[in-house]
Amino acid sequence: MADKVLVFEMSPRDGLQNETAMIATADKVALVDLLSAAGFAKIETASFVSPKWVPQMADGAEVLARITRRPGTAYTALTPNLRGLEAALAAGVDEVAVFAAASESFSRRNINCSIAESLARFGPLMEEAAAADVPVRGYVSCVTDCPYEGRIAPEAVAHVAAALAALGCYEISLGDTIGQGTPETVNAMLEAVIDRLPAEQLAGHFHDTGGRALENIRVSLARGLRVFDASAGGLGGCPYAPGARGNVATEAVVAMLEAEGLATGIDREALAAAARFARALRPGDQEGDLER
Ligand code: HMG
Numbered sequence: 001m002a003d004k005v006l007v008f009e010m011s012p013r014d015g016l017q018n019e020t021a022m023i024a025t026a027d028k029v030a031l032v033d034l035l036s037a038a039g040f041a042k043i044e045t046a047s048f049v050s051p052k053w054v055p056q057m058a059d060g061a062e063v064l065a066r067i068t069r070r071p072g073t074a075y076t077a078l079t080p081n082l083r084g085l086e087a088a089l090a091a092g093v094d095e096v097a098v099f100a101a102a103s104e105s106f107s108r109r110n111i112n113c114s115i116a117e118s119l120a121r122f123g124p125l126m127e128e129a130a131a132a133d134v135p136v137r138g139y140v141s142c143v144t145d146c147p148y149e150g151r152i153a154p155e156a157v158a159h160v161a162a163a164l165a166a167l168g169c170y171e172i173s174l175g176d177t178i179g180q181g182t183p184e185t186v187n188a189m190l191e192a193v194i195d196r197l198p199a200e201q202l203a204g205h206f207h208d209t210g211g212r213a214l215e216n217i218r219v220s221l222a223r224g225l226r227v228f229d230a231s232a233g234g235l236g237g238c239p240y241a242p243g244a245r246g247n248v249a250t251e252a253v254v255a256m257l258e259a260e261g262l263a264t265g266i267d268r269e270a271l272a273a274a275a276r277f278a279r280a281l282r283p284g285d286q287e288g289d290l291e292r
C-alpha cells in the first residue's frame, strides 16, 4: 500500500489573510465547502486574532457557523491567546493552532511580544484547550529566513519547536514564512529540529516566493516528514512578513506527491475546482501567475 501523506489545506486562512480587499463571508464559506468536497482531512478555516491586526479574518465565527461540515474533515483555526481560543471553541472548531517564531523581530511584529512571552502566553491556552479536548498544533515561523533578521540559526528553530512540543502541541509546523528556504537551509534546519523531536511530530509549511517549495518538500520527505501545509491556487502571505508571497499551491503538492507514489486521498478534480475558485477571489490575479 502507498505511503500516506497528509496535506493540510491553508487557503481559507493563510491564503486569504493577506488580501487587503475584504472578501465576502459567503465566498469564504463556498471556498471551504469546495475544499471539503475534495476530501481534505484538515482545513484551516479561520483565525481568531485581533481584527485590528488582521481585519480580513474578523468573520471567522460566521464562516465556521455557515460551512457544511464533512465527516472526516477537521476544521481548524489560529488562536494567538486565550481570548482567541475561547472564541474558537464557541465557534465549534475541531482543532486550534498557536503560532510562535524563531526570530525575535518577527515575533514582535506579528504578535507584539518576545518569543519567551509568547510561549508563556500559550500555557493557559493549552490548559483550556486540553480541558475542552481540542488538539493544539504549534507553528514556528521564520524557520530558515526572517524578513527583518535574515538567516535564522537552525538551533533557534529547534529550541522553539521543542518548547511548543513541551507545552503540549501534538504537531509542530515549520514555517518558511517568506519562502526563501533552499534545500540546503531546510535540510540543516530539519537536522537540528529532528535532534530534539521525532519527524512524525513535524509538518512542513512552505511559502513559495523563491520557487523552491516543492524541492523543500522533497528534502522534508527524505527526512521523514509526512504532513505538509499548502494553499489551493497558491494563495497566501502574512501581513507582517513583507515580501511573503503565496503558500505552495496544494494542487502542485498533491500532483508531486502522487507522482512519487505517495497517497494523499485528495480528489484532484474537486481540488482543481476549489483552486480556480480561490484564485478568482484574488482581485487582478491572472491564470498564468500561479506557478509559484
Ligand atoms: P496586542 O495589541 O499586543 O494585544 O496584540 P492586546 O491584548 O493589547 O489587544 C489589542 C486589541 O485586540 C484589543 O482591543 C483586544 O481586545 C483585541 P481594544 O481593547 O484595543 O479594542 N484582541 C482580540 N480581539 C479578538 N480576538 C483576539 C484578540 N486578542 C486581542 N484573539 C495579538 C496581540 C496577538 C492579539 C495581535 O498581535 C494579533 O492578533 N496578531 C495576529 C497576527 C496574525 O494573525 N498574523 C498572521 C498569522 S501568523 C502566519 O501567517 C504565519 C503562519 O502561516 C506560519 C508561517 O508561514 O510562518 C502560521
Ligand code: MG
Pocket (backbone or CB within 6 Å): 014, 175, 177, 205, 207, 237, 238, 247
Ligand atoms: Mg504561512
